[in-house]
Amino acid sequence: MEQILPHLDSVFSIDCVLFGFDGKELKILLIERNEEPFKDWWALPGNIVGPDESLDQSASRILYELTGLRGIYMEQYYAFGDPNRHPQGRVITLAYYALIRLGGDKELRPISTYAKRASWLPITDLPKLAFDHQKIYDKGLEKIKRRIKHQPIAFELLPEKFTLTQLQHVYELVLGKKLDKRNFRKKIVSFGVLKELDEKQKGVSYRAATLYRFDKRKYAKLFGKEISF
Amino acid sequence: MEQILPHLDSVFSIDCVLFGFDGKELKILLIERNEEPFKDWWALPGNIVGPDESLDQSASRILYELTGLRGIYMEQYYAFGDPNRHPQGRVITLAYYALIRLGGDKELRPISTYAKRASWLPITDLPKLAFDHQKIYDKGLEKIKRRIKHQPIAFELLPEKFTLTQLQHVYELVLGKKLDKRNFRKKIVSFGVLKELDEKQKGVSYRAATLYRFDKRKYAKLFGKEISF
DNA sequence: TTACTTAGTGTAAAAATTACACACTATATT
DNA sequence: AATATAGTGTGTAATTTTTACACTAAGTAA
Incomplete structure (x- = not known):
């Protein structure tokens, strides 16, 4: 009314x-x-x-x-x-x-x-x-x-450039459970919304991981197809 | 505040x-x-x-x-x-x-x-x-x-006793697309929340379909496990 | 050089999804 | 009684997705 x-x-x-x-x-x-x-x-x-x-x-x-x-x-x-x-x-x-x-x-x-x-x-x-x-x-x-299972909101919690381990960490904290590293990477990469950079993590006292960026363009193109975690 | x-x-x-x-x-x-x-x-x-x-x-x-x-x-x-x-x-x-x-x-x-x-x-x-x-x-x-993909809300739109075809019809109308009959039945039955009744549809001028009922008890037991359509 | 720590990778088995067609049954019609 | 009609109910093989699982590589620090 x-x-x-x-x-x-x-x-x-x-x-x-x-x-x-x-x-x-x-x-x-x-x-x-x-x-x-x-x-x-x-x-x-x-x-x-x-x-x-x-x-x-x-x-x-x-x-x-x-x-x-x-x-x-x-x-x-x-x-x-x-x-x-x-x-x-x-x-x-x-x-x-x-x-x-x-x-x-x-x-x-x-x-x-x-x-x-x-x-x-x-x-x-x-x-x-x-x-x-x-x-x-x-x-x-x-x-x-x-x-987080259906929309690319995890990236909002991360800096623009992030490692896959960091991304997995966000998923684990939000979902409240551990995820398998290999399967996580396979899946998240298969969505095709990440851009692998030529850059490595800095300031860590161990092997530096590759940095990635969330690719909004690619994501926009996928629209209609749902991410499903 | x-x-x-x-x-x-x-x-x-x-x-x-x-x-x-x-x-x-x-x-x-x-x-x-x-x-x-x-x-x-x-x-x-x-x-x-x-x-x-x-x-x-x-x-x-x-x-x-x-x-x-x-x-x-x-x-x-x-x-x-x-x-x-x-x-x-x-x-x-x-x-x-x-x-x-x-x-x-x-x-x-x-x-x-x-x-x-x-x-x-x-x-x-x-x-x-x-x-x-x-x-x-x-x-x-x-x-x-x-x-409707994750929760048993389709049953709210149907009478207490319904046929699988009616249930499929509801899904099709809500989702706005046709579904395969055999695959639909296989999946919806596999959730284990339907009770098959000994009763048949009445008043139709063709072979009467079996009636089902949504089984709230079974559904309650499943909790935690998500339905996924 | 060695110890430490995290990065990064592949495969096989199991499960889920998809695509697909015909015989059955109840009723209505003649 | 025979036939037409309309929707019910069912199985399988191919494909895709998911799961479980462990070691080597790379870089830093001591």
Whole structure:
């Protein structure tokens, strides 16, 4: 129904599960709340949707305000609207996840007043979360597990140039299980969306691996044919 | 972010793509609007989320008010919130799809004032839709196409007892392509979630087919193992 | 030079997918 | 009673995909 109606006393927000990969671990960005309710608890970053913002813009803004990053891959995945999910009123929230390559350490920016601080925490060891944020996170992880099997999202977590071992590592962390090296390589190469570079990994104290790049052009040509992991 | 905030002048609604299957065609339920904007246009049924309703409850209510049906499979799938999607103000809408077995003809109930009438229209021949409802429908169809490959949702569109040909027909309509009869049967039976009944189809003027039932118990046991079409 | 660490590679067996055609059965028609 | 009709139900061989599995090569560090 789309007619104009008296407005209701509800608030519409966006919460984000920002997945980051630093080459070792899969992490998410959490903020430590400085306000009631759930003061001192960890929570997913979020905000109210502004009156002239699209939903995607709003999600990008939240991410930008925390990290200073733009142009990050984000995807809306579920709306949570239980009438009691917020102790102080009706707040319907739309969840987004983002996939971020973590580079140096200076990803974080000064934080707004409602949070004390923000940190990247490994998903293997998360604290208790405020509100229904555990549920939101769980569903987000489930979504990327599913999506990584069909869409080339793993590359969003890696630097532009990466080794096959790094790529496999991302798949293993997201899927939560070990994969066979030879079979992984065979399959991922067979999709034909990787470009092998003439370059090698640097700064490692062992044999350097060949670098690859995700080839968006080739991927675009494949469209219709689904990747299937 | 989850603090209490001044409320914003936005409205939160739910729109539903109600897919129905009558044994022949895949249809959706559309209403013909009786109010501006988009008076006389066809639109997806929808409504405002009530203050004490969960999102799922709200979707179920919309469906119930139109069809009198309860206990129907519904799934939330995407939020649409472009600031300009509604000409008269900010309306963020959450899309649900439902899967309904259409029985006799008397599925529809009297309609609220904002609509002239409601009809089941075949998806192969849809009219122009109001607002961004074409986009909402497109995404809904895309979702069920994807989901029918991994989850046992086809059964929601069929009567409790059905033939394998009917089941194949549902898959073909949703996926939009023909499937091989023998291969389809082999695969669907191999999942082990169908129970073959001792009963035959009735009222057909040719050899009657064996009836099957979806076996929820067996399916529950399989959990973890994904169906893959 | 040696020890260490990760890179990179092939094959055979098993399983899944595809392509494909005809005889059977129930009913309706004459 | 015979025949036409329309959809049911079934098997196999070829191909492709998936799986399981272990060693040598290359580079660095000591």
